[in-house]
Each structure stands twice: as structure tokens, then as C-alpha cells.
Amino acid sequence: MAAALLACDWGTTNLRAWTLDEAGGVVAERDFDLGVSRLTPGEAGRRFQEEVQPALDAVGLPAILCGMVGSNLGWTSVPYVDCPAGLPELAGSLASVEAHAAWVRIVPGLRCEGLVGAPDVMRGEETQILGWVAQDPARARGRRVVCHPGTHAKWVLVEEGRIARFVTVMTGELFAVLSKHSVLKGEGGADDPAAFEAGLAAAGDGDALAARLFTARSRVVGGGAPAAGTPSYLSGLLIGAEVASAPRLLGLQGGEPVDLLGDARLCGFYRRALERRGLAVETFDGEAAARAGLFALYQQGGRS
Amino acid sequence: MAAALLACDWGTTNLRAWTLDEAGGVVAERDFDLGVSRLTPGEAGRRFQEEVQPALDAVGLPAILCGMVGSNLGWTSVPYVDCPAGLPELAGSLASVEAHAAWVRIVPGLRCEGLVGAPDVMRGEETQILGWVAQDPARARGRRVVCHPGTHAKWVLVEEGRIARFVTVMTGELFAVLSKHSVLKGEGGADDPAAFEAGLAAAGDGDALAARLFTARSRVVGGGAPAAGTPSYLSGLLIGAEVASAPRLLGLQGGEPVDLLGDARLCGFYRRALERRGLAVETFDGEAAARAGLFALYQQGGRS
Incomplete structure (x- = not known):
């Protein structure tokens, strides 16, 4: 099928991009050495238009981006959504940016009450975890404990399909x-x-x-x-x-x-x-x- | 009084040297940018002879050195002494090196049973801690808990004037x-x-x-x-x-x-x-x- 969406997981060290068809199947994929830690302020949007969209033949396609691209180091700072939160809460708080006149949205990160009075935060893992929930309806029932290893590992309590709480x-x-x-x-x-x-x-x-x-x-x-x-x-x-x-x-x-x-x-x-x-x-x-x-x-x- | 001893605390990042008189009073002191982490193998003895001894007018004086200079990064690798140990055990295990034909000795480090079966080690702090004990006979009675903050902080149990155990x-x-x-x-x-x-x-x-x-x-x-x-x-x-x-x-x-x-x-x-x-x-x-x-x-x- 033809590509219908450009989907990007744009983190601190790397940008992974896929074009997906109308059923969510992968049409093409590519990694870019464009982690937000390597970008200068204001650079993200330009590099996206000049490099990412053309490389995946996705100029004009709708695009959706998650990860640190939504931080003050990235394209634009998207306010955190507070837990508990599931896909509906994230979908209702997507941030809109401009690129080749296409529909481009950035997924907000999540915030929850953390240890010792400081809030805890994530950007990017919420999309993976709630995507994992969406992959199988059984995961949206009851309580699941999800561990997402990485630079900043996240331990996440998923209750009835929503992220109830997490710790980094x-x-x-x-x-x-x-x-x-x-x-x-x-x-x-x-x-x-x-x-x-x-x-x-x-x-x-x-x-x-x-x-x-x-x-x-x-x-x-x-x-x-x-x-x-x-x-x-x-x-x-x-x-x-x-x-x-x-x-x-x-x-x-x-x-x-x-x-x-x-x-x-x-x-x-x-x-x-x-x-x-x-x-x-x-x-x-x-x-x-x-x-x-x-x-x-x-x-x-x-x-x- | 005249200088009778060249005393050096020669650590990873710095060398601090004093000349002391026959009563232990300070005659002169000086810091050298000669931490063992900056030395090439075999370089310690030469730099000591060429820079430290002359700068303190201490060529020919007896010299005693403690710290990482006694490790495989320093002048020579001096075997650890096992705890419990006090000044007598250290004094009985000084290592001899050659420099301008003077009496030059390196203080061994200490080793004790550590956490999780791995031995714990120190080089340099033992001399400070047992020197502190020697400064006041009251400190050699009963049990004292000494904390030595630093890059690798040491917590030391001193019992009857000897280092019984420590943790880094x-x-x-x-x-x-x-x-x-x-x-x-x-x-x-x-x-x-x-x-x-x-x-x-x-x-x-x-x-x-x-x-x-x-x-x-x-x-x-x-x-x-x-x-x-x-x-x-x-x-x-x-x-x-x-x-x-x-x-x-x-x-x-x-x-x-x-x-x-x-x-x-x-x-x-x-x-x-x-x-x-x-x-x-x-x-x-x-x-x-x-x-x-x-x-x-x-x-x-x-x-x-």
C-alpha cells in the first residue's frame, strides 16, 4: 500500500523514521544522525524539512513525532501531560508545528508525582508503552508492570490501559x-x-x-x-x-x-x-x- | 631547625611534599602537578629526583612517601597490608626505592574484607588516619569511626589504634x-x-x-x-x-x-x-x- 503517514521516534541521540500505510504497515524506514542533543536551537524543523521528509519521500504526508523533539532541546517545547494518562489524553494534547504545509504533530511527554516531591518525566517512552498496550487488548486490562531499559530506564505501572505512575x-x-x-x-x-x-x-x-x-x-x-x-x-x-x-x-x-x-x-x-x-x-x-x-x-x- | 625528612603524600591527582625537622615540624612545603595519573610508567622516580628533591632542597635527605605512588600506576607496586593494621604493621612493610642514594621508603596501602566478597583497598588514607591517631593518645583507645571524604571516600573503623575495617x-x-x-x-x-x-x-x-x-x-x-x-x-x-x-x-x-x-x-x-x-x-x-x-x-x- 502507499505511504500515508511519516512516523518518527526522535530522541536525544538518534531519529528513527518510518513511513506507514493506512493500516499501519511499514512502507520504508530510515535512521538519521539527528538526535536533538546534536542540534542547535531552531534547527530541528529545518533539518526535518530538508532531510527527513525528502529522504522518505514523505513531503506533504502527515507526520507524527514523539520523543525529545518535544523538549526545549528539540523542535518546540510541548507541555507534559499529567498521569494517569492513556492514548486519548496524549491524542488530545498533540502540538502542531509547520513543515512543508503538512499536518505535523508532536506527542507530549508525561509527568507524574515522583520520588521525594520532585515530579518524574518521560518523553518518547509513553508512546512506546501505550503503543504496546494498543497492540493487544489484553494488555489494557488490570495492572501491568513495564520496564523500558535505556539511558534513563523507565519503570511504568499500566492500569486499565493507562500509565498510572512511573519512575526513572x-x-x-x-x-x-x-x-x-x-x-x-x-x-x-x-x-x-x-x-x-x-x-x-x-x-x-x-x-x-x-x-x-x-x-x-x-x-x-x-x-x-x-x-x-x-x-x-x-x-x-x-x-x-x-x-x-x-x-x-x-x-x-x-x-x-x-x-x-x-x-x-x-x-x-x-x-x-x-x-x-x-x-x-x-x-x-x-x-x-x-x-x-x-x-x-x-x-x-x-x-x- | 634543619630539615631532617622529606615527606610526601603522592596521590592520583597531586603530590604534596613537606620537609620536616627532627621534631616533625614543617620546614618547607610545596605542591607538584605530578599526580600518578599523569605519569608514564617508570617516570615517577625520575621526576622525584629531578624535581621534588631539588625543589625542597632535600637531595640526600631521607624520604617517605604514601599514596598511589605505591600502586602499579606509581613508582613501584607495594603489596597491600591486611587489616587489622596500625603504624607498626605499616612501618614493618615499607618498600624501598632508589633516589639520589638516599633512604627512600613507600608506605604500603591497606586491604580488608569488603562488601560482597571483594576486598576493599586504600592507599594514602591509612597514613592520614593512623597519623591522626598518633596525634592524640586518646584516639588509640576504644573504637572511633572516621570518615575521610574525597574522590573515593573512606569510612574507617579504628579499634585500639588500629584500622580494623573500612569501606570505600x-x-x-x-x-x-x-x-x-x-x-x-x-x-x-x-x-x-x-x-x-x-x-x-x-x-x-x-x-x-x-x-x-x-x-x-x-x-x-x-x-x-x-x-x-x-x-x-x-x-x-x-x-x-x-x-x-x-x-x-x-x-x-x-x-x-x-x-x-x-x-x-x-x-x-x-x-x-x-x-x-x-x-x-x-x-x-x-x-x-x-x-x-x-x-x-x-x-x-x-x-x-
């Missing part, structure tokens, strides 16, 4: 900055299963993280462990600490099954950490969910 | 890498008392640190807090989490008074965090303690 854990960013800039920078890749398991074991119940982190160093200089295992150990320690504490932060009793949504390799690490704690896990593809969410918002958001 | 918390390094390289990098300095207090309040009991850290971001983008306060908030959050969990990691009941040893400004932040938890605090100068420790080890280590 900086696991991915901690791994990145510690691996690159700290005394914990390692020589190897993050692919040493035994070191990853040791890291999981070192995570305890997720308390005293800044002390546990030093064991990634001391086990090498004081205990003779090979430095090549440090990235995997660090990954296990951070992910282990996250899965140990995040359910509690959501007010859960513990033991609830977890739905993992995102990058397959990263979800694999999380699956191991969750299963080690005795939790039932299912893994789902984040990209398919993002497309489903963008398509649903296009359908519900109208072309007014 | 990466608070300083986390602050540095997050302030410089993460989404939490701030625009202001770390001198906003209200933001620091808010960070202390956000630290909770030191659990779920990777989630609490994100509140430094979300309070700004979702809650309208000024971004200029982020460094102080981050500092309060990290220090608050450390002081909440470190005593427990040492096996303490909680409530024990804490002796702070180190940089005055940093100790001031820790004092505030500890007092907020109702703990009695005394603060002591780390440099004077380092000199006292080096001088005591020189006296006890003999010039064999």
Missing part, C-alpha cells in the same frame, strides 16, 4: 559515564557472562550503590579479578541494583511479573537480572511498539 | 563524572545551600540511588527548579546517601559519633549531612594528619 532510573547513563570517564573504565566489552553474574550478585538489595560500585575496582586491584571483566561486572551491578529497587519505588509488593520493552540485547541483560530474582518476564520489541503508538495517536489525533 | 564509597568520583559528563551537568557552582539541603532530603536512606539521581534532572525539567542549583543538589544527594548507608556497611548500629578527616570545605558538607541525621561530628585537618603519619612511620620504620 539512570542506569544506562551511569554505566556510560562510569565506563568512559571514571576509574571503573574497562578494557573489555560488556560480554563476559561470569562477570555480569558477579555484578548481579554484588548488587544486593540495591542499597549503598556508591559503595558497591567501588567493588568493581577493588575486586581487580585488591582481589586479582581480570580488568577485562569490569564493564560486564559494572553492567550487572547497575542493572541488578535497579531491578532490586524499582518495583518497591512503584509501590509494588514485589514478585509481580515484568514486561520488558525495548532493545533486544539490553532486554536480555534485564531478563537475566529479573529471573535471578525469581520474577516472570516477557520481552517485547520497542520499535514495533513505537510505531503502533504513533499510528494510534495519528488515528485518534485527527487531522484537524 | 565513590561519592566524589560520581559527583565529578555526573557533573561533567551527564545530563545532570549544571550551570552553577556547588554553593547553593538550599539546593544542597534539598539534595540531602532526597537521599532518603541511601537506597535506590540511580533513581534518586534522576530527581536532580526532573526537578528542573518537570518541576521548574532552577538549573543553577543542580550541582549543589547533586552534592547533597550523593553525600546524604553516603552518610545514610556507610555506617551500616561497617556493621555499626547507627548513632555513633563520626570524626571527619580531610579537606575543610568538603568536611563542612559532610558535617551538615551527618548533623542532619543527628550524629555528633568533629572535624580534623587531613594534611596535618598525613604529616603526622609520615613522620611516625619514619621514626618507627628505621633507616636500615
